[in-house]
Amino acid sequence: MELERGAGIWVYYILCDVVLTPVVEESIDRGIFQRSLQDRLPRPISIVCVAAISAFLHQHFWVSFPIQLLLGTVYAYRKNSLSASIACHAGANIANLVFFSKLV
Numbered sequence: 001m002e003l004e005r006g007a008g009i010w011v012y013y014i015l016c017d018v019v020l021t022p023v024v025e026e027s028i029d030r031g032i033f034q035r036s037l038q039d040r041l042p043r044p045i046s047i048v049c050v051a052a053i054s055a056f057l058h059q060h061f062w063v064s065f066p067i068q069l070l071l072g073t074v075y076a077y078r079k080n081s082l083s084a085s086i087a088c089h090a091g092a093n094i095a096n097l098v099f100f101s102k103l104v
Contacts, residue, residue: 022089046074
C-alpha cells in the first residue's frame, strides 16, 4: 500500500525514522556492540570500529560514517548514555526529513 502525501505519511515517517529507528539502532550499535568493545579496546578505537560497521550498513557509507562517529562519541563521553545518542540520532533523522525529503 502506497501512502499519499499528507499527514498520514508524515506520521509514518516520524514514527519510523524519528522514534523506532533511533531506539533500535542505538540500542544495538551503542548499547550492545560499542559497550562490549569499550570493555576490550580503548574508547576511540571502539567508537571508530562501531561507526564503520554501522555506516557500512547504511546506504551511503561516507555520508553516514561521520554521523556514526558523532553518535558513538556522544554515547561514550556521556557515560554510555543511550538516551543521549538516541536523541542525537533522532535529531539527525529529523534534519534529514526536513532538508532532503521529497515529501515537502
